[in-house]
Amino acid sequence: MNAAGPVTMLHLGDLALPAIWLRDACGCAECRYPATGQRLVGSARVARLYPDLAVERHAARDGRLTVVFAPDGHESVFELAWLEQHAPGRGARLGDQSAQARVAWTATDLPVGPPRVAWDAYLRSPVAMATALGAVEKLGAAVITEVPARPGMVLTVGRSLGHVRVTNYGELFDVRVEPDPEHLAYTGLALAPHTDNPYRDPVPTVQLLHCLRAAGAGGDTTLVDGFAAADRLRETDRAAFDTLTQVWLPFSYDGPTSVLTCRAPVISVDDEGAVTQVRWNDRGLQPPDVAPDRIGAVYRALAAFGEVLDEADLAVSLRLVPGDCLIFDNTRVLHGRSAYGPTATGEPGSGGRHLQGCYVDMDGLRSTLEVLRRDGTRAVPTQAGPAGRGRAPRVVATRASARPIAAAR
């Protein structure tokens, strides 16, 4: 053991290891429940219990670092390879869902649209399922093909990968030409790329659109990667980018049975400046109620981002055919469509384009994907089944665990 006096920062080669962080990351049976790795003493508890924590002695051998802390003599052991990856500043960012951890794209990257996986393979093969869900996670979009073109199947797809999020639009919604439409979606008119429900906080995170019938002509789907567009705006017009990330704007929807309002930035960024969300829907946005001296900058920024989003090389076009179920990240990917003709009568069910949609939660999709990755070739999990019910909505522990009350924090 090296005893170079108590230090609050242990230097080991190019590793800088704060004593309190080491204690916080300790995996011993007093600090984490052995069977599950769940925390028994949390970070804030560590910080309050040991404000003057230091490394008293340490030894590195056989790929392991052993540390003894002052003042209490607690001993921790770490794999050096793990420290190389996970120590502060080594670049690991657990839970990162920003543009930095994902893959931006333009039209040339996805010439025939997002990755496609057949429904039958998706159901039978964890590899196929992980391919589809991995595409939604990394690229923001995937298509599951050959889903039976029956009403309600979109909910079956949604439940296979996460949890359906019910909104005022119901559990599922129909998108088709209606004779007396209350929404633009229910016409044959073109829709410029947008994100759904910007007036909702949180917005629906994942959207599914299942094609039951295609239009005779037109009705093609357009997708734009909002992360790629936001990064292009940052490169070409930094002032506009800064305005749209810094100023929160009002969004609202005022319908017969729902009134929804929220404030949010058009582009959200994390603590490293990476884009985490794009909210773009020009009819949900209301006149900015910000200070008069910021008004000019806000409109200039909206115009600039609108121009970028219209740049042709950003838009991926695809034609959904019956059975295709498009899945996309509504916090990132904008969707639109080209115009299409109604049928002769314009009646529902008369043979025109008909999609069914629903929203699901991204956290459930990412969890399903992580479990597939963790458990490898085991059977595909069915999250919504009985095994998932009745579990506590809290951090996990056992009654027998050490220091359970501290752990409960």
Place this chain on the structure above:
Amino acid sequence: MNAAGPVTMLHLGDLALPAIWLRDACGCAECRYPATGQRLVGSARVARLYPDLAVERHAARDGRLTVVFAPDGHESVFELAWLEQHAPGRGARLGDQSAQARVAWTATDLPVGPPRVAWDAYLRSPVAMATALGAVEKLGAAVITEVPARPGMVLTVGRSLGHVRVTNYGELFDVRVEPDPEHLAYTGLALAPHTDNPYRDPVPTVQLLHCLRAAGAGGDTTLVDGFAAADRLRETDRAAFDTLTQVWLPFSYDGPTSVLTCRAPVISVDDEGAVTQVRWNDRGLQPPDVAPDRIGAVYRALAAFGEVLDEADLAVSLRLVPGDCLIFDNTRVLHGRSAYGPTATGEPGSGGRHLQGCYVDMDGLRSTLEVLRRDGTRAVPTQAGPAGRGRAPRVVATRASARPIAAAR
């Protein structure tokens, strides 16, 4: 009409009215669909169509302002009283859900807990319903009393005010002592105040806890207003507050059938610095993987906020009795409980404390409340009913509307 040359900012008394904002707010039939007030031309479209917009002439009389724009001669009419309230910089902030728009509290403000409304009155009276939901909106918590103490009723309450959010814990979850608990929630141990599911992004926004059976002794519920605590931290330790708002920390949950991770700040603020969310659950937080030079500040800040959250004058204590359904904003209000003894056998159903919980979306709750306010004494809306189904998940328009394609943005 006053024709003082085209101006991009119209000054009228103490009102400063940017020309482009006036055009954006225009309520004429070309700009908004008359029947519903929905936008036909959005803010970004206005900004792109009229980069050099100015007010050519204006006249204020009989409580109205009439404006004629250059270059296109469009005419808009506004109520002056509306402009006084809603013009940029007048203080209106549509959709504000931050601490600034809500009411912070400490123990002395709510000596017997959050406002209480009887279930029977809630069902029959829009005033009673708005009282309960208004308390959740403004204070972050309310109790509905005398809800029949039957399993599953928590979902009935949840559906009465919004949409139930299903998670990996199911549609509803039971909180009681179990003989072989996998979660601390299923023991009789004390739980320090926390928010649920910090590892989920978005977190569940509203939580319901319905008491079916109370404990013989103990098991009292503790609530802490996270907004009040965060503001106290800002006053007493600005550096800690800044660290917790600026640094995104990793949260995770690794269970048998779910793996959930995200990054988020402990305290979220909006563009005016007002607190919008608190995320506090020491076992969901993982060792901070931030730059080594920020580590010390992060732990100091966690310790400081932990100390504030423990200050006795912040905690409201209440005892849920059978029939009580506590509803609280999980993005703001921390909940905990005191320890309680298991029954002789510790078996479920043997007479010990038993709560059932579920999550619902705050957007639905706020919408229900807004519709009650808008429609006054009309019947209480049932959002989940057939009227709410099949509506398009998009901004609203009609096929006959002017400029529909521009509007679709």
